[in-house]
Amino acid sequence: MNVRQHLHSKPLEEKSNTVMDTQCPFCSVQCKMQVIEVQEKGRKTYQAIPLDNPASQGRLCIKGMNAHQHAVHPDRILYPMRKVDGEFVRISWSEAIRLIKEMFTRIQQEDGLDALGVYGGATVTNETAYLLGKFARVALKTKHIDYNGRYCMSAAATAGNKAFGIDRGLTNQLSEIPFSKCMILAGTNIAECQPTLMPYFTQAKENRSFIIAIDPRETATTKIADLHLKIKPGMDAALVNGLLKVIFEEGYVDQTFIADRTKGFEALQEHISTIELEHIAEITGISVKQIQTAARAYGKAETGMIFTARGVEQQTDGYMAVRNFINLSLVTGKIGKIGSGYGAITGQGNGQGAREHGHKADQLPGYRSIENPEHRAYVAKVWGIDEQDLPGKGVSAYEMLEKVYQQEITGLFVISSNPVVSSPNANLVEEGLKKLKFLVVADMFVSETARMADLILPASSYLENEGTLTNLEGRVTYRPGNRECPGEVKHDWQILCEVAIALGKETYFSFSSAEEIFHELRIASRGGIADYYGITYDRIKQEGGVYWPCPSQDHPGAGRLFETSFAHPDGKAEIVAVDNHVPKEQMNDQFPLYLTTGRVMTHYLTGVQTRRSHTLLARDVESYLEIHPKTAKKYRIEDASLVKVESRRGSIIVRSKVTEDIREDTVFVPMHWGDLQNVNKITNQALDPNCKMPGFKVCAVKVNPLVGTVSI
Ligand SMILES: Nc1nc2c(c(=O)[nH]1)N[C@H]1C(S)=C(S)[C@@H](COP(=O)(O)OP(=O)(O)OC[C@H]3O[C@@H](n4cnc5c(=O)[nH]c(N)nc54)[C@H](O)[C@@H]3O)O[C@H]1N2
Ligand SMILES: Nc1nc2c(c(=O)[nH]1)N[C@H]1C(S)=C(S)[C@@H](COP(=O)(O)OP(=O)(O)OC[C@H]3O[C@@H](n4cnc5c(=O)[nH]c(N)nc54)[C@H](O)[C@@H]3O)O[C@H]1N2
Ligand code: SF4
Ligand SMILES: [Mo]
Secondary structure: OOOOEEOOOOOOOOOEEEEEEEEOOOEOOOOEEEEEEEEEOOEEEEEEEEOOOOOOOOOOOHHHHHOHHHHOOOOOOOOOEEEEOOEEEEOOHHHHHHHHHHHHHHHHHHHOHHHEEEEEOOOOOHHHHHHHHHHHHHHHOOOOEEEHHHHOOHHHHHHHHHHHOOOOOEOOOHHHHHHOOEEEEEOOOHHHHOHHHHHHHHHHHHOOOEEEEEOOEOOOOHHHOOEEEOOOOOOHHHHHHHHHHHHHHOOOOOHHHHHHHEEOHHHHHHHHHOOOHHHHHHHHOOOHHHHHHHHHHHHHOOOEEEEEOHHHHOOOOHHHHHHHHHHHHHHOOOOOEOOEEEEEOOOEOOOOHHHOEOOOOOEEEOOEEOOOHHHHHHHHHHHOOOHHHOOOOOOOHHHHHHHHHOOOOOEEEEEOOOHHHHOOOHHHHHHHHHHOOEEEEEEOOOOOOHHHOOEEEEEOOOOOOOEEEEOOOOEEEEEOOOOOOOOOOEOHHHHHHHHHHHOOOHHHOOOOOHHHHHHHHHHHHOOOOOOOOOOOHHHHHHHOOEEOOOOOOOOOOOOOOOOOOOOOOOOOEEOOOOOOOOOOOOOOOOOOEEEEEEOOOOOOOOOOOHHHOHHHHHHOOOOEEEEOHHHHHHOOOOOOOEEEEEOOOOEEEEEEEEOOOEOOOEEEEEOOOOHHHOHHHOOOOOEOOOOOOEOOOOEEEEEEEOOOOOOO
């Protein structure tokens, strides 16, 4: 039922229902659903009904149930808008495209080809992500393209590539979770962030799986754990060294697996021999006894799975911390088997697919490298350009925004992201954007970033935009786009094609459907690590999704990875010794608390969409500060009162929530609000040197009750 279906087609004053098959626009589970539009007496109401599918098994969470509220919201941008004397005024598409052509051309003439930057997001479809990479390199000829996934998946992606030779979120299918006898959930709040996956874990518990959660806070996820390690923020790599110490000393290693399937074990063994459990306990805040209990439970279990998410990864050592969790899977041989594996829980709807096809500064489609001559030659041939015309590697998302601040990049095209709220050290980002000669933002709403634009382009929503998205399991799914675009709204891929054509690149951008783009993506990814060649729209529709890698149309797609070998040329996984890293910013007398950041169930990322859903907003109308009662008392903070939270970079105002759920030395603020409550005004811009992930999860702050007039 993929076409718009009119159950009753009657005159206006009577009732008519339209059923739209779709997928939730939010997280990486990609729950399928139907949205029913009921039109009665000129008034429209909507209802979402879950559809069965292999990931969510017919479940929907509160965000999915109410997603349509933003898509049909009166705040939707319906036509292009240009800023004139500080006010947005409506212009036609042809004027908008002409303006982009004029400004982009002028900027590149004045400041060079690389003075233009393209900043994307992983909410877009695979087709748009692919086209955006091609757009930057072929239409604009700039090396500067990166995307919000840098803030999301870069640590786990880099770790997966280095350790396994491939970056696919989960190495197993979700359906295997109930068969795992021990699970480590590290820095992941599945109950709030991928709620429809919870039944897999509760089923595992019914099968007597032992669940270990690692999180500085008690959350709805840690509540299902048998053991909660309430870690000091940023200390996961060290904690895993402690776990490895016990695993080695008590003989839970799988020597055969290590010898046959891995390399680098000796260096790790030597490194772990220098580790002292008491020291680990002291620096992580987890007792020796708890470390031993966790290591023994995982070590002894017949099968085991480890999941990490942003709590471990959004650190200045996120890459190495993930490597250490992967070490744990490898030395115990708990990977590549049913119920045994590692998974980085992907974040955004297309967090997986949008990182595979050239959306990253150093990457070409199919996970090819922009620095590898063979990879360049292959993609240049598919695109029909000279390899020498293909730009080189650009810089990561935050570094690109720094270049904007330094006026090295003077024109920016933002598509599907709100960096003014989502980037660390957001004050600097905002200052930088003010200096641009030209900022274009394609969005559904006037986000905090779009507000600063010279030109806003109206983009389509999930109900309107057809395409494929790859879920956290690596399953490529098809989302129909049955709703007609409101007003003059266009799909992202149409916008890119129109701009490219205006820039004289018609030969490379004359696509007339998303499926046509997907067909080119298949070819461009062929033979790459993320090989989509065997996947077609027809196959996805028939099979309800196809796993990559899938090199040919008769290939079934790979559900479970690494059963017999890893993806490196020698088939072996890489083990590496990891130091006891500490966060780059430490607390001191002036800033005596750690701030960590994250999510709540009802809102999504910078909240541009969910704050426009009345049902979701009503549940969490403002941001807050989670603070331990003893800490609150020490700083004279009462429950539900306004607090100024300040770091070296700025300050915000949020309401206190006094709770024993959080460590005494740590406070927590969610990331879903802008302006005064934009937590990124205070987070640290320090990046992981390997993957350029910002350390969103730790910075040093002070808190003060807000009384009277306070300067911020
Ligand atoms: N409701 C909702 N769901 C979402 C999203 C959303 O915005 N809202 N966003 C989607 C996206 S894009 C993403 S990336 C995912 C994110 O999904 P998660 O990574 O699960 O979400 P977070 O809340 O950012 O962080 C998870 C946990 O890490 C903990 N943590 C903080 N510091 C540390 C630390 O140093 N070590 C450890 N071990 N844990 C720590 C936090 O307390 C938090 O409970 O969610 C996706 N789903
Ligand atoms: N402090 C702190 N900061 C964080 C994080 C954290 O845990 N703590 N998490 C980081 C993570 S994991 C992520 S993923 C980033 C996300 O950060 P952002 O990239 O800023 O994410 P969104 O809020 O989803 O912004 C998406 C914007 O695109 C629009 N949009 C949605 N769909 C489409 C579409 O299909 N086309 C177009 N053109 N526009 C669309 C939305 O209306 C919205 O304005 O934030 C990061 N920032
Ligand atoms: S937010 Fe995630 S879990 Fe909730 S309905 Fe959407 S895709 Fe499913
Ligand atoms: Mo994310």
